[in-house]
Amino acid sequence: MKNLLLGLFLAIAGTVPLYLISVSYVQADNWGCQVILCLSNPGSATQYAECRPPIEKLWRELANGHSFPTCSGVGFQASRPGYEPYYCNGGYRLTTRYGDRGREASCISTTPQTVSSLECYSDNDRSTSAVWRRSEGRIKCQRYVTTRPNVRQQPHYVDVTIDGVGKQRVWY
DSSP, X not given: OHHHHHHHHHHXXXXXOGGGSOGGGSOOSXXXXXXXXXXXXXXXXXXXXXXXXXXXXXXXXXXXXXXXXXXXXXXXXXXXXXXXXXXXXXXXXXXXXXXXXXXXXXXXXXXXXXOOHHHHHOOSOSXXXXXXXXXXXXXXXXXXXXXXXXXXXXXXEEEEEETXXXXXXXXX
C-alpha cells in the first residue's frame, strides 16, 4: 500500500503542468528567464501581474529589432520575429497575388461553395469558375469563393519552443 501511494504521488508530481506554478513562487535569475516562465503559461503571457513588465519589455525589444533574450539552464528556442497581418476564417486559406495595386491578400474557400445558378449560365466571360456539381444528391452551381481577409490587431509573432512544455506562437 505504501509503495502504491508513493508511486501515485510521484506520477502526479511528474505530470503537474508548469503553468500551475505561480510566478510569485518561482525566482527567475534574469529577464530572459522571466520571459520564458511567463510565455510558458498557456492562459496568457500577461495573465499574472508579475509577468506584464518583462513581457512588455520583450515586445519593445523585438519591435526595435533586438533578439530574443536568453536564459541559461533552460532548454528553449525562439524563432526570429515574424509578421502576418492577415488571417482567414475557418474553411478558407490565405492567398496572395500581384494585382493592380501591388501585392494583394485574399481568402479562398478550401471547398467549392454553392452560388447562384446564374453564375453557371453566364457566358459573358470565362473568369468565373462556377460549374455544376453533384452535392448531397442534388446538382448545384458551385465555385471556390474568394473573400477579404481579416486584419490582425497584433500582427507580429515569435514561435517559442520550451522543452517539456511544447511549442506556442506568441502574438504581439
